[in-house]
Amino acid sequence: MSGIFGIFNRSGKSVSPDIMQGMLSTMSYWNPDETGNWSEGPITLGHTMLWTTPESKHEQLPHATQHDQRKLVITADVRLDNRSELINKLGMLSRAPDLITDTDLLLGAYRKWGESSPEYLLGDFAYAIWDKQEQKLFCVRDHIGIKPFYYYLSDSLFVFCNDLKGLVSHPDISKNINDEAVVNFLANNQLLSPTLTFFNNVQKLPPAHWISITPKFLHKRRYWRVEDTPKLDFPDDSTYTETLRSLLEQAVHDRLRSLYPITSHLSGGLDSSCVAVIASRKLQQNNKSLLAFNWLHEPDNGDDKDHYEWSNSKTIAETEGIEHHYVQINNEYIYYKLKHHNISYGDTTSLWYEFKVRDAATSAGSRTILTGWGGDDFISYPGYSYYSDLFLQGKVTTVLREFIQLVHKNKTKFKPLISAMYKYVFFPLVPRSLYCHLPRSICRDNTIPRVVIENFIPALQKEINKPRALTMQPQPTIRAHMIAHWENGHIQNRIDSWAASSFANRIEYVYPLLDKRVIEFAVGMPPNLFVKNGVVRNIFRTAAEGFLPEKILWGNSKYELRRVKRLISSYKKAFKKWRIDPNNSKLESSYIDLSKVNETIELLLNKENDLLDIPAIEQVLNALLVLRLDR
Numbered sequence: 001m002s003g004i005f006g007i008f009n010r011s012g013k014s015v016s017p018d019i020m021q022g023m024l025s026t027m028s029y030w031n032p033d034e035t036g037n038w039s040e041g042p043i044t045l046g047h048t049m050l051w052t053t054p055e056s057k058h059e060q061l062p063h064a065t066q067h068d069q070r071k072l073v074i075t076a077d078v079r080l081d082n083r084s085e086l087i088n089k090l091g092m093l094s095r096a097p098d099l100i101t102d103t104d105l106l107l108g109a110y111r112k113w114g115e116s117s118p119e120y121l122l123g124d125f126a127y128a129i130w131d132k133q134e135q136k137l138f139c140v141r142d143h144i145g146i147k148p149f150y151y152y153l154s155d156s157l158f159v160f161c162n163d164l165k166g167l168v169s170h171p172d173i174s175k176n177i178n179d180e181a182v183v184n185f186l187a188n189n190q191l192l193s194p195t196l197t198f199f200n201n202v203q204k205l206p207p208a209h210w211i212s213i214t215p216k217f218l219h220k221r222r223y224w225r226v227e228d229t230p231k232l233d234f235p236d237d238s239t240y241t242e243t244l245r246s247l248l249e250q251a252v253h254d255r256l257r258s259l260y261p262i263t264s265h266l267s268g269g270l271d272s273s274c275v276a277v278i279a280s281r282k283l284q285q286n287n288k289s290l291l292a293f294n295w296l297h298e299p300d301n302g303d304d305k306d307h308y309e310w311s312n313s314k315t316i317a318e319t320e321g322i323e324h325h326y327v328q329i330n331n332e333y334i335y336y337k338l339k340h341h342n343i344s345y346g347d348t349t350s351l352w353y354e355f356k357v358r359d360a361a362t363s364a365g366s367r368t369i370l371t372g373w374g375g376d377d378f379i380s381y382p383g384y385s386y387y388s389d390l391f392l393q394g395k396v397t398t399v400l401r402e403f404i405q406l407v408h409k410n411k412t413k414f415k416p417l418i419s420a421m422y423k424y425v426f427f428p429l430v431p432r433s434l435y436c437h438l439p440r441s442i443c444r445d446n447t448i449p450r451v452v453i454e455n456f457i458p459a460l461q462k463e464i465n466k467p468r469a470l471t472m473q474p475q476p477t478i479r480a481h482m483i484a485h486w487e488n489g490h491i492q493n494r495i496d497s498w499a500a501s502s503f504a505n506r507i508e509y510v511y512p513l514l515d516k517r518v519i520e521f522a523v524g525m526p527p528n529l530f531v532k533n534g535v536v537r538n539i540f541r542t543a544a545e546g547f548l549p550e551k552i553l554w555g556n557s558k559y560e561l562r563r564v565k566r567l568i569s570s571y572k573k574a575f576k577k578w579r580i581d582p583n584n585s586k587l588e589s590s591y592i593d594l595s596k597v598n599e600t601i602e603l604l605l606n607k608e609n610d611l612l613d614i615p616a617i618e619q620v621l622n623a624l625l626v627l628r629l630d631r
Contacts, residue, residue, distance in 0.1 A: 003050075005161040007159050008042060008137050008157070010157060015042060020039060040073075059101045071132040073129070086121075118223050125147055126162050137158065137214075139205065139210060150162065150167050151202070163500070177198055191496075193489055198343065206492075208223055226520070240525060244540070260365055261291060262368050267313060270544065271373070271376065284321065291361070297566065309560055361507055367508065369510070372513055378485075383536045387424040390528070450619065452592060491514070565611070568611075579602075
């Protein structure tokens, strides 16, 4: 992931070289391959280069061009996947394709299509183009939001960056904490917002948006909407399967365009396993190999090595010739993170196994990590709204038949069957206004974190009762549920978090199952393809035949009980060490009640390790992270 930044003094005042150099210096903390800057009067653009694709070696950014007396300057973090298509449309056929950079294509697209140009792009990108003729700065973020883009805006100043550390190094941008973001984080256990950051007056540009800034005007537009995806109508199921298989292979292939070794997640679940196997086979065709990581400790004397938590990923790795490693975190590591991790710079997931994965990938010389994350939300959707979707279509007989198959498969008794029908047929159809008054609702009036100070509770209560909490529950149709997942914000939070923490390792994450083509295919598919004969994720499993062993492909129900219980134990030990640290008794916070934190820790320490402890653990964890934020 290359770093990009820019300063636009809308007042017309020239940009101070010291301010520009200060941002460039801050952005260089991760030791980039090259750095560059360009300035002219009120505008400056900067870049810290991470070479990844072969074409990136030919780029010198920022890059200025002049054609027909129109001067354009660009800085970009980009990987385009429809290069051949763009080369044809832009009339660049006379040039050698491997000498055409992705930024050449971005500039060509802007010259040809102007502000409509992002609609023609496919891939992961965040970029800014200075159009001197129009005195306009045109900034874009990709469809899915894989590449971050943060900005500060006032009447006289616009500053952007894809790294919050770089952005807030500008002397005119306050580092004061945004109370609204803290409320959001404590209520949702993550920052669920398309625009909020922890800094006042610093915003995210949402995915699939562009923003155009001149000295006097600002125009912001969304150029793609997942809900506008047309419904598909193929002649038979096999056509859907073949199309999906081709899309999966293409999505992985496009993300292997790297000069360096490729690494991947490999948990043994369907999503990461499928991505890793496709990647491994394609790499082997070029005499390269894949290195993969599992968020699981290496089995020791007390563990059953043949248990699926270990055996699935091991079997796949041995079958495909993938070099496979486990990563492990303990209470000492968690305690260290509690003392040093600062969520204000964008990583709010607390998925600290991933720090170990990044360190190992960096040691192996990799600059790209493949992940299967995001599949559950779209193409390998588990089918929660399947039965209500069929019911709305009037396919009552099909619903009853499927439930009979469910009874036969799971040996379900009458009462659980009625409960299942309520959960999967009736519940998703209830109007949202009545949702909180029904059994099984997730309305959380009584789950206000007990660790916050008294006068902070009303704001937290308001955030918890927002409709966003309902979007993760089954919607009336599969399509509506996928769109709700997209709008909820948890997808963007994971992407933003990993991007924020990957700079220091010179790593970028790529998400084949969040490829725009794959998402549109999933949203456009008929609902009956997701579940068949009681088997969820049917279309994904069918398309993955030949990639994974049959036992894993059709019997997989990933549930990492042992890893989670071990993690619970480690968190409790880390909390105990934090509690007895004498330095922590001196902390004060605008948000967190330290006495309540200690009481909650005491309650946890007096209980056996249990999955029911997770909500309380999350409360303590988030409180301790906010304490560091508030210092």
